[in-house]
Amino acid sequence: MVIASKTKRAVGYLRISDPKQTGERHRSLETQQTSYLNYCDKNHISPITSFTDVVSGRRDDRKGYLHMLDFVKQGGANVVIVKFLDRFGRNPKEILRRIWELQDLGIEVVATDEDIKEELVLLIKAGMAGAESKRNSERVRANMGNAVNKGIHVGRPPYGLRYIKD
Numbered sequence: 001m002v003i004a005s006k007t008k009r010a011v012g013y014l015r016i017s018d019p020k021q022t023g024e025r026h027r028s029l030e031t032q033q034t035s036y037l038n039y040c041d042k043n044h045i046s047p048i049t050s051f052t053d054v055v056s057g058r059r060d061d062r063k064g065y066l067h068m069l070d071f072v073k074q075g076g077a078n079v080v081i082v083k084f085l086d087r088f089g090r091n092p093k094e095i096l097r098r099i100w101e102l103q104d105l106g107i108e109v110v111a112t113d114e115d116i117k118e119e120l121v122l123l124i125k126a127g128m129a130g131a132e133s134k135r136n137s138e139r140v141r142a143n144m145g146n147a148v149n150k151g152i153h154v155g156r157p158p159y160g161l162r163y164i165k166d
Contacts, residue, residue: 012036012050057090086129
């Protein structure tokens with residue numbers, strides 16, 4: 001008697017927050033893609049495709065993220081692979097809600113470089129992703145405040161101002 005095993009098919013979800021991170025010296029997307037493919041190879045999982053976003057993880061309306069969710073919900077894959085949980089998002093409520101929703105549909109979420117199998121660890125990691133986002137925002141605000149106090153213009157140039165190169 002032959003027992004049919006459910007073939008594991010995976011998608012990778014890759015995300016960076018800023019287009020500046022895609023430059024020649026920044027290889028984060030490439031590293032995330034390699035991690036996804038290596039994990040599939042080591043665990044005998046068929047890599048189907050990957051979805052990419054270049055936008056903050058605080059946003060829950062990321063195009064690649066939403067396409068990935070639709071794809072797996074329609075049966076395109078039964079495993080979602082990210083390098084770290086914070087690549088999945090920065091909003092702890094969204095991370096947990098989506099992971100639990102996917103698990104209820106029989107879709108596994110894997111972080112290649114973190115253990116998120118235990119629910120308590122998942123809760124802590126999701127909270128840490130949100131806390132890191134808040135710390136980043138606070139640092140940026142503080143640095144912008146310091147720049148303004150020094151008389152340095154922060155943000156876009158005022159309307160109508162154009163820089164002229166000498």
